Amino acid sequence: VxxxxxxxxxxxxxxxxxLAKVAVEQGLDTFVLISTDKAVNPTSGMxxxxxxxxxxxxAISAEKSIVFExxxxxxxxxxxxxxxxxxxxxxxxxxxxxxxxxFRKQISxxxxxxxxxxxxxxxxxxxxxxxxxxxxxxxxxxxxxxxxEVYVLDMGEPIKIIQLARRMIELSGLRVKEKSFPxxxxxxxxxxxxxxxxxxxxxxxxxNPMKTSNPKILKAREEFILxxxxxxxxxxxxxxxxxxxxxxxxxxxxxxxxxxxPDDN
Numbered sequence: 001v002x003x004x005x006x007x008x009x010x011x012x013x014x015x016x017x018x019l020a021k022v023a024v025e026q027g028l029d030t031f032v033l034i035s036t037d038k039a040v041n042p043t044s045g046m047x048x049x050x051x052x053x054x055x056x057x058x059a060i061s062a063e064k065s066i067v068f069e070x071x072x073x074x075x076x077x078x079x080x081x082x083x084x085x086x087x088x089x090x091x092x093x094x095x096x097x098x099x100x101x102x103f104r105k106q107i108s109x110x111x112x113x114x115x116x117x118x119x120x121x122x123x124x125x126x127x128x129x130x131x132x133x134x135x136x137x138x139x140x141x142x143x144x145x146x147x148x149e150v151y152v153l154d155m156g157e158p159i160k161i162i163q164l165a166r167r168m169i170e171l172s173g174l175r176v177k178e179k180s181f182p183x184x185x186x187x188x189x190x191x192x193x194x195x196x197x198x199x200x201x202x203x204x205x206x207x208n209p210m211k212t213s214n215p216k217i218l219k220a221r222e223e224f225i226l227x228x229x230x231x232x233x234x235x236x237x238x239x240x241x242x243x244x245x246x247x248x249x250x251x252x253x254x255x256x257x258x259x260x261x262p263d264d265n
Contacts, residue, residue, distance in 0.1 A: 001046040002196045002263075006244045012049035014238065017056050021068050023082045024060065032138045033057055035088040035150070037123060037201040041259035044196030048253045048260045054150060055256065056234075057084040058224035062147035066227060069235060087137045089153035090123030090201055092130045099161060103168050111177070112189035113165045120162075120193075121200045123155035129216075136214050148221045151212075152203050162188065195263045225256065 001008030016033065023031045035054055038047030060066055061084045065077045094100050099122075106113045125133075130153070137151040169176050169186045177184030193199070209218040225233070233256050240248040254260050 001049065002044055002194070005045045005246045005249055006241045008045050009049050009052075009237065009241050009249055012046075013052045013056070013234070014241070016053040017234065020057060020060055020082075020084070023084075024066060024068075024078050024080050027079075028082050030083045030085060030138055031057070032085045032087060032134065034134065035086055037088060037090040037155075037203050038198075039088060040202040041261070042257060043198050043261055043263060045249075045253070045262070046196070048257045048262075051257045051260070052237075052253070054086050054088075055224050055230060057086055058147050058150075058222075059227040059230045060084060062224070063227050069231060083141075085138050085140075086150040087134050087153065088150055088203065089125060089130060089133075090155050090158075090203070091125070093124050093126050095127060099164070100168070103165055107169060107172050107174065107186055111186035113169065113186060114189050114191050115162055115165060116191055116193050116197060117199060118162050118190055119160070119199055120197075121158040121160050123158050123201060123203065125153065125155055133214070133216055137217055140212060140214075140217075146221055148224055149219045150222055152209060152218045152220055154216045154218060155203065158200060223258065230256070 001012075020031060022028075033053060036047065036050050038044060039051035039054060040047075042048040042051060060080060060082075063080050066080050067075045067077050069075065091098055103113050133153050137153075140151075165188055166176055169188075172186075174186050175181065175184040177187040209220050212219055224230075233252060237249065237252045237256075240252060250262055254262075
């Protein structure tokens with residue numbers, strides 16, 4: 001996404017907007033957005049795009065009736081009754097984007113296992129735990145539901161990735177090759193942080209998590225932008241995407257997403 005910002009925004013922001021519009025127009029009961037801890041104080045286009053997706057659903061949720069931008073004909077107000085559920089969590093062990101399959105492949109090839117920074121940490125969940133908690137979040141019917149609410153899964157303490165790499169090497173029956181143990185079979189190589197990559201992720205924008213009926217699911221009420229204001233920003237963002245103008249995209253994301261601090265490069 002960082003290297004293809006226009007397409008990332010087109011998919012994550014305007015894909016979400018298109019689906020949300022259809023959900024409202026068809027009167028769907030529940031819509032679930034899978035968000036990410038990267039949306040909190042993002043440094044990457046990926047994280048910023050997911051926060052905008054959250055903002056879109058927060059803004060739509062706050063409207064009793066909503067007017068969407070129309071391509072053909074005059075815009076028409078639509079009654080809004082869909083329950084938009086935003087679920088934010090971190091990495092899922094064994095998923096397509098997880099480091100686990102990558103480390104496993106690197107170990108099977110004899111190494112090295114590549115790591116961007118020795119101090120980098122991430123939150124982790126198993127596939128079964130994450131999927132069950134997402135379904136539980138979607139099933140919650142809160143009488144006092146608030147448009148600003150985002151569900152946050154309790155992921156426990158963050159894990160140092162270098163410890164995960166070491167553990168996977170040892171579980172493979174091998175030893176880490178390093179200065180203090182040169183006879184080891186697998187080296188861990190530090191490659192440097194990628195563009196937009198953070199040393200650690202956060203799960204909350206504010207510090208106000210509230211409990212729900214499920215102890216593993218928290219909810220946070222976070223600031224959002226009214227639909228009338230956000231829609232104008234999205235119209236400009238769409239033009240920037242259509243013109244493949246990353247500088248303008250970043251400028252708009254900075255205006256919309258609190259805490260967005262993109263890589264200077």
